[in-house]
Amino acid sequence: MTIPAHEALLPVDGDTFRQTMSRLAAPLTVVTTRDATGTPRGFTASSTTAASLEPPLVVVGISHTSSCHGVFSQAPEFVVNVLGQQHRAVAERFARSGVDRFAGQDFTSWPGSDLPCVPGAHATLRCVARERIPVGDHDLLIGELVGVLTSESTKPLLWYDRAFRTLAAAL
Numbered sequence: 821m822t823i824p825a826h827e828a829l830l831p832v833d834g835d836t837f838r839q840t841m842s843r844l845a846a847p848l849t850v851v852t853t854r855d856a857t858g859t860p861r862g863f864t865a866s867s868t869t870a871a872s873l874e875p876p877l878v879v880v881g882i883s884h885t886s887s888c889h890g891v892f893s894q895a896p897e898f899v900v901n902v903l904g905q906q907h908r909a910v911a912e913r914f915a916r917s918g919v920d921r922f923a924g925q926d927f928t929s930w931p932g933s934d935l936p937c938v939p940g941a942h943a944t945l946r947c948v949a950r951e952r953i954p955v956g957d958h959d960l961l962i963g964e965l966v967g968v969l970t971s972e973s974t975k976p977l978l979w980y981d982r983a984f985r986t987l988a989a990a991l
Contacts, residue, residue, distance in 0.1 A: 823952070824910060847956070847976055848976075848979050849864070849866075849868045850914045850978045851863055851882075852927075853897075853898040854934060854935065860936040861892075862921055862936065863887075863915075864915040865880050865881060865900075868881075874985065876965040877950065877964055877965070878963050881960055883957060883958050896949055896971055897963075898947050898961065899937055899938065900944070901937060901941040901943075903976070904977055905974045906940065907977055908977060916936045930944070936987070940974075941969075942951040942971060942974070943968070943969070943970045945967075945968055950963060959990045
């Protein structure tokens with residue numbers, strides 16, 4: 821196979837990998853739980869995907885350097901909030917370090933629990949932690965869905981080319 825002249829063959833280092841993966845559109849989620857003291861904790865994730873239908877499993881990547889890593893490595897449950905376009909400020913805040921991510925934010929609780937949820941999220945997935953797999957500089961959190969809430973009020977918020985995006989009108 822010959823590579824066309826207009827395509828570049830690049831070595832796969834960290835920067836090249838990051839740039840290449842930025843071309844993969846991904847849903848933005850805020851993953852939330854409570855720590856052992858009851859304090860709400862969470863982070864923004866663009867590496868969230870379905871893993872299995874039977875049982876229903878999702879996978880979320882969390883960096884070893886995340887301030888929430890220790891909490892999520894022990895949390896028995898977590899919530900994946902699939903963000904809509906109106907949640908851009910929430911996604912930005914939960915992606916920052918050194919701030920109280922829940923300050924000034926309007927959060928609700930999963931019905932019958934104290935697990936924090938983003939109101940009006942496109943989808944909200946309550947998960948029981950099933951497995952944590954270390955891979956490179958991240959852990960994969962595998963959660964089994966035990967409940968789902970949905971809202972179709974807005975377009976989903978996406979991460980593409982290192983920027984927030986929403987879907988254009990369907991063709």
